[in-house]
Amino acid sequence: MGQFFDSIPEDLILWIRKQEVFWVATAPLSPDGHVNVSSKGVKGTFHVVDGNRVWYQDLSGSGIETISHLRENGRITILFNAFEGGPKIARLFGKGVSYEFGTPEYDQYIPTSERLPGSRAVIVIDVHKVGTSCGWGVPLYKFVSHRPTLNSWASKFEAKDLAIPPPASPEELQNGGKIADRGMKRFWRLFNAQSIDGLDGLLVANVTPKRAESGDWKASSEKVDLKQLMGVHKEKQVNLKTARSVVDVGRMNLQLLIGILIGMMLHAFLARVGYFGLHVRQISNSFL
Known part of the structure; x- marks a missing residue:
């Protein structure tokens, strides 16, 4: 039988920190709007502050649904599934807010040394209800490795941004400075400006003069052992x-x-x- 809690139990926090993937669900207020579910799986992006607050580092992608929905109504649910060991499903219901790259709040949560390539925002969720259920219908899977593709792709785009000289005047600084044709900020402006329902997406990260000074992602991210994968x-x-x-x-x-x-x-x-x-x-x- 399912159980509900007003905060995340300590044993569940320990279990959550061991998971390799989670899902994020949000929706706009419009009855005709699109409900969104996004999978997240880059190691080290999800964090539990305490039983009623969690946050994760939101990495770049072709959509901006979660940030758009949170700005409109704040509703969000995080889902975890057990793919190994005993069956379990955990849902974290809460209200969320996004702090974009280039804001002071973002820097408080993600210092430069811990920022992953392509990180565009931090999503902070105040959890008001937690639900657990059996998860008997969830299949068993063996975890192999995290994919390095997203970090590698984002690193190349941000390298283009770093190759552009910093703003040379106050006017240029106010407009966000020059941007690379194939850089991350150009990508944000093209693909992360609005949700598929027309809600505002990124408002700061795509125009901030702040530069992504994150180092080589390989220093802190896992690599895929191609020989091992070939064997598998x-x-x-x-x-x-x-x-x-x-x-x-x-x-x-x-x-x-x-x-x-x-x-x-x-x-x-x-x-x-x-x-x-x-x-x-x-x-x-x-x-x-």
């Missing part, structure tokens, strides 16, 4: 090669069959042409 998926690769071999053999057999059929049709055609020519000559000779 070796059987799948072998099966794929076998399947391709079967397809190739089948294709060769089909080509051979088509060739035989074409040869038979051509032979029959030539035979009929030869018979017709002989018949014409016989008729012609009868008139001579």
Whole structure:
């Protein structure tokens, strides 16, 4: 049976800190608006302050739904699932607020040394209700590793931003300074300005003159052992090669069959042409 609490129990806090992935659910006030669910899984981004406050580092992506919804109404739910060990589901219901990159509040939560590439905001949630349930329907999965792709991609974009000279005048500073054509701030302006329902997205991070001075992400982020992953998926690769071999053999057999059929049709055609020519000559000779 499900249980509800007014704050996160201590044993649940310990369990939450061991999880590798969580989900965030928000929605606009409009009945026609789109309810959003986002998965989050970069290690070290989720933090528990105490039983009634949590926060996470919001990394860049092609959407801005969570921040837009929080600015409008503040409602948010965080979901955790147990994929290993005993079954469990935990939901954190609360009111959230976002502090964008370039604000003093952001710096209080995320110092430069702990900032991940592409970090655009910190999402702070005041939890007023916690729900747990059995989770018997959740399948078992074995955790392999976090993906390095997002950090790697964001690092390249932020490197473009750092290559641009800082603002040279107060006017340029007020307008956010120059931005790189393929930099992160350009990406924020293009893809993170509004939600899919037209609600405001980023308002500060995309125009702030503050520069992303985070160091090389590889110093603190996990790397994927490609050799290990190749070993994990070796059987799948072998099966794929076998399947391709079967397809190739089948294709060769089909080509051979088509060739035989074409040869038979051509032979029959030539035979009929030869018979017709002989018949014409016989008729012609009868008139001579």
